[in-house]
Amino acid sequence: MKHRLQFAGKKLLRMALLLLGVSLAAFLLMSASPLDPLQTNVGQAALGSMSQEQIAQLEDYWGVNTPLAERYLGWLFSALQGDFGTSLLYRQPVLQIIGERLANSLGLLLFAWVLSGILGLTLGVLAGALRGRWPDKLVRGWCLLISSTPTFWLALLLLTVFAVWLGWFPSGLSVPIGVEADSVTALERLRHAVLPALTLSITGVSNIALHTREKMVDVMESDYVLFARARGESLPAIVLRHGLRNVALPAITLQFASVSEIIGGSVLVEQVFSYPGLGQAAVTAGLGSDMPLLLGITVLTAAIVFGGNVAADLLYGVVDPKIRRGAAKA
Amino acid sequence: MRRLNQRQRALLLLLLAAAVLLAITLAGALLTGRAMETDFSRLNLAPDLPYLFGTDWMGRDMFARTLTGLSLSIRIGALTACVSAVIALVLGVAAALNRKLDAVFSWCIDLFLGIPHILLVMLISLAFGRGFLGVVAGVSLSHWPSLARLLRGEVLQLRQAPYLRLARKLGVPRRDLIRRHLLPHLLPQFLTGLILQFPHAILHEASVTFLGFGLSSEQPAIGVILSESMRYLTTGRWWLALFPGLALVGVVLLFAALGEQARRLLDPSSIHQ
């Protein structure tokens, strides 16, 4: 048990260091940007009509004049105390905006994550077990097609077909326009989330399915599957008894690694469906040079991704008998 | 006709895909003028002759715009794929040969993979001021980890190979070792990896441009075309989004096929198929 706790502690420490690295890297990248936040947000014409003091005030607001190191350390210390600053565009605390947006996105992300995981695993196992036969060719072809399709275009396509032509779903925003957010029924929300969630799930499947297939092919070529065949076990029995069991470990890694991909996809999908989630906020913040917000979103998504990695490592310890029994002995 | 075996077919497919892509690139480059040409006598035409892909709200020929956009995408894709593959080669080999570098390297990769890819490209593009430079830097500086990791693993494995350990013991100079033994083994991996970067690079270029972090909106890039088409989808002008997107998928598929065939030809373990 002590061994396991040590392992988890090490992982968490590494995660914290990585997060620090991410925040620094993102901060440096944003600071290096030659784009003048005043010009992007206030506009050239407006700037021209302002007095020197007004401009200086604005420059202070957008943090143009503070030295780099001071700004980063300042941000870091308040962030460690739970204050991620104030969004320059929305003029609200970053954490509050992230909280609202994440609440909107979370269902979308979770749904897509679970569905693409289940579908990807099923299709991958099927294709790997029937390697070279038609289901395999079909799955591989489909995955190749999907992975060659830009996520945002797939979103556009689904939007055109299901929202514009068939009118089954609304074409944008997570709530109908002109309705108070509180009075929106859960059903309405659901209707708005269906298409984005579907797009995300479809794009998430191909990576998981292809990688699972590779693993399954390895399993099918292993000595123990050869022996199982020699012992007269049928293909379905081999797939269920040996295939799933041995694909499970890499599948855990794949599933948690796909978190990053799903979040990345949501940036594009939310943009197309004007879905007011975290991804859309990232794009708005990036285009508007809203550094505190973009930094906050980057650090938060990285935390989710690293958290996923740590979860995968810990789950491994539970599932893999070598680690489980090894730990029991130690 | 004699039936071709798999490898001959692979070679043929590879050449065919390369030829089509080259033709698109050239055609697109030649049509740039036409792609920008506005003509208010032919606004919003649905696809038909002579405008196969229709025209947009400024009367621009969508076929020419699509080809030009593809050509741009292919050229940027090629550039960024090459840059990131070279970065991958240098970092991967350096990490495998030096322990301290290796620790830094794996930490950097973990850090890079921690940020969702599209967000990372956005951030790098911002740092370079968006536009052409931004998208090229964003895509090429964010694509190297997987290939670098692969090459690193390959070098580490080669270093442990008995014949190389023997050669080192026999005093073969390090430079000769790298040139005569390491590089010939890495080359197929590297080339395949390079070609397989193309589809990703193209897709990310289009995505980032679509979001507004890439090529400027005056350029007929696929991302720009599709971003503009969004405003007209609800009014039923489906062709503005359908054809450019389909064409992009086609080009990416061609690159994927190119990479797959190259892998087939260069991979020694494929002799058994």
Next chain:
Amino acid sequence: MEPILQVEHLSISFSQYHRGTRKRTLPVIHDLSFSICPGQVTAVVGSSGSGKSLLAHGILGILPYNSALEGTILYQGTPLTQRRAEQLRGREIVLVPQGVTYLDPLMEVGPQIRKGRRDPRSKARSRAVLERYGLGPEVEKRYPFELSGGMARRVLIASAVVEQPKLILADEPTPGLDARAASRILGHFRELAEDGAGVLLITHDLELALTIAHRVLVLYAGETIEEASAADFSAGRLRHPYTRALWAALPQNGFTPIPGTQPYPGEISDGCQFAPRCPRCRPECRGPGPVPYVPRAGGWVRCRFPEGGEAL
């Protein structure tokens, strides 16, 4: 006695690419014939790379997809088609593979032996079989990585005989074991033969094979070059120069090596494969044309000028 398995003119080949885009067929086993009787241990001896394992896989119908099999295999007098092999394997015909990699690394031993059956009869049976090979019931709960080399072999034998087979194909069951453990494992096969099963023992180790085998079949470059009874070895009644060389290379017989190496599957020519290394090679031996496999003094030999034993 009627043989349980007869293999006649069996050939197994692979297709693969060489030099860029050309495809070719690699023969791995060529013109192999033998038979196995119930109650007998027949050893197939050949150096590594001579395609021995494929022989077992061919009989079971589990060859890889890029291989082709020619010739006839008769089981209890009727052809062993792919379909029939699928029905019989794991029941009447069982494989005892080489080592621990043939066990699912993530499954406990007990369920593996029982092939997933959970009824009390299967449980009792698997426990009994494990006990027969000196393994306690606690072994059922172990994962393959928790087994020693010798235990893993015994588990593999147990998983084979749990079905009461009539034909046992043992593929290199001893490498990596010390001499005592190896002879113990081989002793189990002898026991199984004495219980009435036919045993095909595939090995590279002539010395060990001779300790239990009744008949010995020698493979060279994918061909059977001699079939002899175990007694022929010590009695000096061997017919083929290669078999003699193998016998002479054993430690107790002077450790005399023979120069040269076996040809690889791709280098096999149409004529006597052993000619380049043969101490008694005559000019005629280097010529082309297949060498016939002929009966000689209680055995078979593939040599134009066999030694010892008079012609029948």
